[in-house]
Amino acid sequence: MRQQVLATREESLGLTEQKELRIGVVGCGNISAIYMKNASLFxxxxxxxxxxxxxEAATLRAKEFGLREMPLEAIFDAPDIDLILNLSVPAAHHEVSMRAIRSGKHVFTEKPLCASAAEARALLDAARAAGLVVGAAPDTFLGAAGRRARQLIDSGALGQVVTGTAFMLGRGMEHWHPNPAFYYQPGAGPVLDMGPYYLTMLTYLLGPVRAVTAVTSFGAKTRTITAPGPLQHSTFEAGTPTTALSLLEFRSGAILSFGASWDVFRHSSAPLELHGTSGSLRLPDPDNFGDVVALSPQGADWVAHASEGTPFGTTNYPVEAPDRANYRALGLAEMAEAMEMGRPPRADGALAFHVLEVLESILHSGETRRRIEITSCPDQPALLDEAAAEGLLR
Structure with a gap:
C-alpha cells in the first residue's frame, strides 16, 4: 500500500520514468553561473x-555551459524541461514562478520566494492545486556549517537554547555591483535580500518563529554607485528601509535579536550566536556553506569544528582564488531527491513562505511599531546527515 501511495505521488511530481530533473534557467545574471557550474556535481x-x-546574457551563459538558448516566452512550454530555476530579480519572482506553474513546471527560485507574503501564498496555492513542487533558496543551511550546528544542538550540547544574536551588517551593494538599485527596492533591501540566509538557518536550527517586534530606518536614502561601470558616480533612491533591528520570539521559547543594515562601515559582531542552558554556539556567515562552527560547553574555551573536508564545506569559490564554500544548487539537488522519494524537500515553499512572512512582518512592525504574530508554522526541516549529503553527489 505504501509503495502504491509513493508511486502515485511520484507520478504527480513527474519523476516516475526519469530520475534526472531537467532544468530551464530564467535569469542569466551574476548568480546564474554558480548554479550552472555546480549542477554538474549532483x-x-x-x-x-x-x-x-x-x-545577450542568455547567449553568454548558453555558450559557457553548453545549454540551449531560448526566447523567454518559449522556455516555459519546452517539453524537455521539468523545472524552472527562477533567477530573475526579486520583483519578478512571482510573475516568473506563476508562469512556470501555469505551464506545468516545478519551480526552484532564488530568495525571497516572492516580493510579498500575499504573492507567495497565491503561488503556493497554485502549485498545490496543480500538483507541482516549489522549492526556494537559500540552501546554505544544508551546507557543512549548518549541519554541524544542527548536530550539536540536537545532541544537547547547548541544552535548551534561551537567547542569541544574528547580525547582517555592511555598506550595501553599490560598492561592488555595477547596477545595484534593484537591491534597494520593495522586495529586497537588507531585510528581504540578506535576511533569508539568517532566518532560514535559524528556523532550521530552532524551528519556526512565533512573533516579531522591530524598528526600521533609512540610514542613507540616496545611494551613490562607486563600483566600476557605466553608472559609476550616479545616484539612486532607496525605496525600502536600509536598517532594521528586531526581536524574534521562537515557538521553542528562544528569544533572539536580529539586525540587518546596509549603513555600517565596520563592525566586530559575530554573524550568529546561540546561548543555551549548557553552552554557547558561534556560527559563520549563513550566506556561506562552510567555515568554522565553535562550541563553548559550560563557558569553557571555544572548540572549533571546521567544515573543510566535509560534504559542501570545502573551499571552492571563486574558482580563480577560492576563499569560501559555495555549493548553490545543493537545495535543488535535495529537492530532486525528495521528489523522487515522494516527500517534501527540505528547502521547500512552506519554509520559504515562513521566512518571508517573518521578514515582511519585521518591516511592517517597523512601520507600525507593534508586535506581530506569525501565522505560518512549518515543520522544522529534518537534519541532512553526512551520508545523505554524500548521496546527492554524482
Whole structure:
C-alpha cells in the first residue's frame, strides 16, 4: 500500500520514468553561473536551457555551459524541461514562478520566494492545486556549517537554547555591483535580500518563529554607485528601509535579536550566536556553506569544528582564488531527491513562505511599531546527515 501511495505521488511530481530533473534557467545574471557550474556535481540535475530578458546574457551563459538558448516566452512550454530555476530579480519572482506553474513546471527560485507574503501564498496555492513542487533558496543551511550546528544542538550540547544574536551588517551593494538599485527596492533591501540566509538557518536550527517586534530606518536614502561601470558616480533612491533591528520570539521559547543594515562601515559582531542552558554556539556567515562552527560547553574555551573536508564545506569559490564554500544548487539537488522519494524537500515553499512572512512582518512592525504574530508554522526541516549529503553527489 505504501509503495502504491509513493508511486502515485511520484507520478504527480513527474519523476516516475526519469530520475534526472531537467532544468530551464530564467535569469542569466551574476548568480546564474554558480548554479550552472555546480549542477554538474549532483547526480539528479541536468541543466537544459536558459533564457533572459536580455538575449545577450542568455547567449553568454548558453555558450559557457553548453545549454540551449531560448526566447523567454518559449522556455516555459519546452517539453524537455521539468523545472524552472527562477533567477530573475526579486520583483519578478512571482510573475516568473506563476508562469512556470501555469505551464506545468516545478519551480526552484532564488530568495525571497516572492516580493510579498500575499504573492507567495497565491503561488503556493497554485502549485498545490496543480500538483507541482516549489522549492526556494537559500540552501546554505544544508551546507557543512549548518549541519554541524544542527548536530550539536540536537545532541544537547547547548541544552535548551534561551537567547542569541544574528547580525547582517555592511555598506550595501553599490560598492561592488555595477547596477545595484534593484537591491534597494520593495522586495529586497537588507531585510528581504540578506535576511533569508539568517532566518532560514535559524528556523532550521530552532524551528519556526512565533512573533516579531522591530524598528526600521533609512540610514542613507540616496545611494551613490562607486563600483566600476557605466553608472559609476550616479545616484539612486532607496525605496525600502536600509536598517532594521528586531526581536524574534521562537515557538521553542528562544528569544533572539536580529539586525540587518546596509549603513555600517565596520563592525566586530559575530554573524550568529546561540546561548543555551549548557553552552554557547558561534556560527559563520549563513550566506556561506562552510567555515568554522565553535562550541563553548559550560563557558569553557571555544572548540572549533571546521567544515573543510566535509560534504559542501570545502573551499571552492571563486574558482580563480577560492576563499569560501559555495555549493548553490545543493537545495535543488535535495529537492530532486525528495521528489523522487515522494516527500517534501527540505528547502521547500512552506519554509520559504515562513521566512518571508517573518521578514515582511519585521518591516511592517517597523512601520507600525507593534508586535506581530506569525501565522505560518512549518515543520522544522529534518537534519541532512553526512551520508545523505554524500548521496546527492554524482
Amino acid at each position: 547526480r539528479r540535475l541536468r541543466m537544459v536551457a536558459c533564457a533572459d530578458l536580455r538575449p
